[in-house]
Amino acid sequence: MMDEYVVSVISNMGMISFLALSAYMLLLTGEISFGQQAYFAISAYLSAMATAMWGWPLWAGLLLGAAAAAFAAGLIGVLTLRLRGLYFSIATLAFAEMVRLLFVNFHYQVMIDGEPVGPDGAEGFRDIRWIFEHNVSAFEYMAIILAVLTVVVTLFFIAERSRLGSIFRMLGEDPLLTELQGLNVIRYKVLASCLSGFIAGIGGAFYAHFATYLEPQIFNVMLGVHGLVYGLIGGLGTALGPLIGVALDIGFLEAVRAIQGYRMIVFGGLVAVLLIFMPRGILDEERVHWLRMTWRRWRNAAR
């Protein structure tokens, strides 16, 4: 059996990867969002309410949370259609902070076994005990997270090689050109927004049941910016990029406990230097293309 600590680090990396993938999805379409933490939060709260207060199973709570997050993201997608660049970023930031501050004022509790259960504003939402009540071990829960993550990344791979992936990338390069191809830009932008909300929502639902405790302060802008940064550091060429970003940050930070107290100084500097040489991340489009070509040549030679 794996060390409890390692299991919790890997679970954390898995959950934050969903957030990074959702930011990456929007980066592909050329938008920088400071607000993905809102969808993470909406799904975390809603799925936890579903399992802890209404007695739903985890998978149903997760689907409900992610669907609600996708709906919210779609709505924001429609409202921010006209905005580009920094305007879009700040509008998503304003939305996410509104969501967080609304959760500060959100009280909804029911009595279960003589104890009040449910979100209690700034006091937070305690006792989200589904995984304890159903005897899911930390290791099993980690396996579930990683399995779902694998499915999502595989879908990303399929989508990126399909027409949809090309359209998203074209949208990121030049929306006007996309429109001239006879494509409905509005529909694809809203679709990208919904999908990114759904992916962030999956992460949020997992997080709620992993942490067993939610408070609005967790979902501040720092969380969203971290997701965005992971999306870029890893590289914009492949869906593995965000995972590399997460692994670099969380994995690296856990590995270098020796320089505790100085690690952000070292890591922050390393990222800044990395971005000078690789402004589109480690696995950017060019490097991914080169890797693919090399792999193909190597395979042909082996035949």
Add this chain to the structure above:
Amino acid sequence: MTDFIQNCIDGVMIGSGYALLAIGFTVVFGVLRRLNLAYGPSIMLGAFVGALLYIQFQAQLFTVAIATVIVATLTGMYVERLCFWAIRRGAALASMVSSFAIWMQLEEMAVIILPERTYPFPALTDLAPIHIGPYFLRSEHLTMFVVAVLLVIVVHTVLYRTRFGLAVRAVSENPDAARYMGINIDAVMFWAFAMVSAIGGIAGFLILATDQQVTPYFGLWATFKGLIAMMLGGMGSLPGAILGGLILGIVETQSLWYLGNDYRDLSAYFLLFLVLIIRPGGIFGHALSERERAALRRV
């Protein structure tokens, strides 16, 4: 009505600090077309050095102010070289993410200098509040406001009455054309950045000396207050940044008074969201040109 006017007075005073932060963002964004997330944390590092001098050596108010501004400016120069000058033009996203990485670095440095959560900061003045009829005015607020007004005049003079200001405006307008006119773009960007960091240092000092305490959250706070004020007024415009700051100050004090503490930030974000959706150019932003409108219609 008395309350409403009193809130407006307080709001304008607090908003003058926001306006200074917004000017920093507007000038850097105008010149570089990139976002510096490390703006607030640079100011915070300056303030932490100032607070250290105050706590360890009982430094005078003026010394603390000088230390804050100098460290904020030097940190700003470091950020410019590492995150903006070194990363080629066009990679705006990389610059922003890089400035975020440096943010993390600066925050950790500040925590190493002073590891506690809050530290005292010297008071701006110890004069009694001024009474004007039914209204009163905190003397710290008045000092902040007066210094802010003077600074705005200085910035305006620099931008519109000097050769350096002309170069800054030329680069904002069109970097390529500015280069063909023989302007050293890199130097203009560097000194504009340094100027803005110094303004940020002064703004940070004034705000913290009014609150009389400093925390590591000040970096986050300053970055986002400045950004919001800039976006409210309209990006890239000096009057927009000032008015955006004042409006943010007034909205905050009014909603604090009438709705309570929980709704202060919520109202500010709600207003920002509405403004961006209804009038993306900001309340006082220039109307979009016909060509821009046509492009937006198509998209």
